[in-house]
Every structure is written in structure tokens, then in C-alpha cells.
Amino acid sequence: MAKAEKKEKEKPKAKTTECGDKNCPVHGSLSVRGIVLDGVVASDKMDKTVIVQRSYYVKLKKYERYRPKKSRIPAHNPPCINARTGDKVRIMECRKLSKTVNFVITEKLAEAQKSKKSISQ
Numbered sequence: 001m002a003k004a005e006k007k008e009k010e011k012p013k014a015k016t017t018e019c020g021d022k023n024c025p026v027h028g029s030l031s032v033r034g035i036v037l038d039g040v041v042a043s044d045k046m047d048k049t050v051i052v053q054r055s056y057y058v059k060l061k062k063y064e065r066y067r068p069k070k071s072r073i074p075a076h077n078p079p080c081i082n083a084r085t086g087d088k089v090r091i092m093e094c095r096k097l098s099k100t101v102n103f104v105i106t107e108k109l110a111e112a113q114k115s116k117k118s119i120s121q
Contacts, residue, residue, distance in 0.1 A: 019080035021048070023097055025106055027080060032104060034093035041087045041112075042072060049101060050077045052091055075103040086112025 022028045039054040052073045057066040075091045083089050088110040091103040 019078055021078045021080070023076055023104065024078035024080060025092070025094070025104055026078070028078075030094055030104060032092040032094050032106065035103075036090065036092050037073070037103070038088065038090050038109065039073065041083050041085050041089055044077065044083065044085050046074075048077055048079070049098075050075055050083055050089075050105070052089060052103070052105075073103055074100045075105050076101055077105050081105050081108055083108055084112060 019027050023030045025032050037052070037054055039052040041050045042053040043051040052075050053070055054073065055068060055070045058069050059066050073091065075089075076094075076097050077083050081089075083105055087108055089105050090107045090109055092106045093102060094104045096102055097104070
């Protein structure tokens with residue numbers, strides 16, 4: 001009889017480029033757990049950190065309607081993924097990386113659409 005094979009936890013997929021970031025879930029030693037969320041990068045002004053905005057609906061019991069809400073979550077942005085403003089990304093929970101960062105980007109779902117604004121005179 002064959003020995004039972006151990007199923008190892010799959011690491012998130014990313015580009016094949018290596019990064020020297022120890023807090024990368026693919027190339028580093030950072031383990032991910034728990035919550036998995038999708039959202040859009042709202043800001044990438046910080047170094048290796050982005051703000052991911054998530055939109056969802058909440059039911060108002062009194063009025064029997066739904067109200068749109070949003071949450072803004074700071075997440076670590078590994079150099080191998082390098083998400084920019086407008087990109088749709090998937091983030092996963094990890095250990096605390098700083099005072100506010102508890103999430104890390106595991107994959108980029110869609111690139112931001114680049115629009116060319118023409119100036120007409």
C-alpha cells in the first residue's frame with residue numbers, strides 16, 4: 001500500500017520574478033491565514049504599503065433597504081506584485097507587520113485601465 005501523502009498548504013500565485021522581501025507570501029517567510037478579501041487599490045503613496053478600498057452593502061432594518069458602504073484597509077505590497085492605484089487585488093490576513101498593517105497582497109486580479117485624456121483647444 002502507498003503511504004498517505006501529506007497535503008501542503010499552497011502558497012499564493014504571483015509573477016516568477018524573485019523579490020528580496022522577507023514579508024512576501026510567495027518568496028519570503030510570511031504565512032497567511034484567515035480572512036481573504038478582494039478590493040481596488042485606492043492609494044499607493046506609501047513605501048511597500050497600499051490602501052485597498054472595499055465596497056459592500058449593509059441592510060438598514062428600519063427602511064428595509066440596502067446602503068452602500070466602503071472600508072479602507074492598509075495592506076503590504078510586495079515588490080514582486082507591485083500593485084498600483086486602480087488595480088483590483090486580493091488580500092489575505094497575516095500577522096501584524098506594523099501598527100496598522102494586518103494584510104498582505106497575494107495576487108493582482110486586474111490591471112488598472114489607463115485612460116488617455118486629450119486636451120482639446
